[in-house]
Amino acid sequence: MEQSALHRRGLGLRGVDYSTVSPGYTLFAHLTSPGTVRLIANDGTEAHRWDLPYRPGRHAEILPNGNLAYNGVHPDSPHLFPLWQKYRGGVMMEIDPDGKVISEHRDPMAHHDQHHIGNGQILYTTVEALTEEQSKSVLDGVPASEAPDGKVYADCIKHVDKDGSLLWSWKAVDHLSPEIFLLQPHYPREHWPLINSVYPLRDGNILASLRSVSAVIIISRETGEVIWHLDSKVVAQQHCASELADGSILIFDNGTFRHHESATYSRVIQVDRSTKDIVWEYRDPHPMTFFTPFMGGVQRLQNGNTLITEAAFGRIFEVTKEGKLCWEYVNPHFADYKGLDAQELEKYFNYPANALFRAYKYTPEQIPWLKK
Template sequence: MAWIRERPTGLVYHDGQLTEPGFALVPQAHRVALVDQAGQTAHEWPIAQVASARLADDGRLIALMAGDPQTPARIANGEIEGILELAPDGEVLWEYRGDLLHHDARRLADGRYHALGFYPLSPEQTQAVQGGCPHRDDPKEMWSDTIELIGRDGQRESLWRAGDHLDPATQQICPLDKRQEWTHGNSIRILPNGNWLLSLRLTNMIIQIDHQSGKILWEWGSHTLSHQHDARLLDNGNILIFDNGIHRKRTPSFARVIEMDPKTEKVVWQYTDKTILAFQSFMAGSAQRLQNGNTFITEAATGRLFQVTPEGETVWEWVNPVLAESQFGPTPTVYRSTWYGLSDPRLPTGLAQ
């Protein structure tokens, strides 16, 4: 997707009656900013090379640190160099630097983290993986995903490995992708019962994992999703997913947000742009259901953040005006953004109402 230079930036549209009031937390080139519904910066943390960020229950900013944007990824896009926790004034309160982490990490109530990581499959496991587009340069050991449990002392306490639990017969790589990786996890969520909800981009799958045994409890998506991101459980028990639409079968590539019922495995709600190809993101992206029923969407590649009503009407839209260096050149990309309501206690002092 090309970036259109003349596209408006900053606040594009705001319906004061239908917008869920609050702030968007936005990682930018040299800071993380809280942007209010008027499009103005209400608070910022000066910190460079942040892949994504969120506010913890104690008000700390959790920042996942990206590597040098102009250095090619060792394994795949989405690699992160570490995790930082910052006070509202920007002071670093905790730091973890790890090798082969990528995409996402979630803090538990006791302060430990579950983080996604890479590891090499054995040659035998690599050979068993199905799908993908074979090439003479394919590695003898392709990469797959781990879930690491990281303690507050920085020590790894446990490790889940995809190759020990996933079935190559059902978790098949998209036929248009290379065989460098098997799964390419891009989000992890901790469910109320402690289990893990993962999005696996290359196999077009959402899976639920038993956090004690490591067994796969449920999987869905291979006939519906197209290189999706950011699967999250809603209060009604359904799952909200940003479906990027790359390599979508029998149609052009277009993005959508879907809500699916895991009991029936049916899509019960979706958002697409009325001009179907106007909503696209070849990478990343996220979707969040808000208290008033709106859905807050991050169209990552273009840096476009917007709220839509249940009927699909756009009621708030803001485009990141800050270009950052990347392997693609200067881009306004926002990997993931989160909306915080006006009364959210996680907001810095003076912002919560």
């Protein structure tokens, strides 16, 4: 009998409602692949593929010019702590449809998110080691769970131009109050506050998701101060915060250790920026059957539908405004970390996985080269 529950439940295309699904193609990078990015049509067939020289450092996107933005794992990044191997990146590439590298920026301390914002500029997340005194100021978390070198690593955000020159930077240690942004008690002290997404807002400020303190914040580009804060009473180890056309904030809320709830489930929420009220929400009709403890993605599509990535289980699905499922696909490709220069992860994730960080969908008009 097949021992994998994911295989038994079914892989590949699980269903499609052509009357309500958004037209287009879904892009994803399989995390335990050597560097494979796939573009999938609504019928589940592979429309295009890139085989790249670095395993995925989280995800890929298609840029407005039609090229691929890819975050690959830096071959010479330091070994800070075991899970650093899982979510580090560092090779930020722009690649044309034929696989030719157009540009590349490298930072061995980069992790999680990169955002190409035009003219070759990139906004992305990194870490730096704190001093002993700074490390003591980081509160809570699991006692004595610092990195093997005894240090706490804290997040930074960088904005660079096409030549790699620094245009703007921000450091968590300089602008976050440790008393307000506490590590959650079950979280290791090796990394604070663990920024897993960073997004440039239309007003010029920066939206960021802080996983290990369960917070979504807006950072003033001018002063570096936090000017908006959605805390753990609303979100729980969330991911993928982005701004919608009306200024509201779309968030994948993982639900791990959710405030005052014992039942664990994931959801997607749309939050009004001025009131912090939830104005739209998606949960599965049976809430506990939609859950990923880490990672996760969400994208509002042009027709009003929402694409969701249930990341740890390789599941991508699309729902309508009314929350009706209209497309579902499960990554059928499985692999473990052996041979990917990630030995620290082999004991943590010693099984073939189909996990994704996040997926994105594009209309045919956004990838005209595909017709050619």
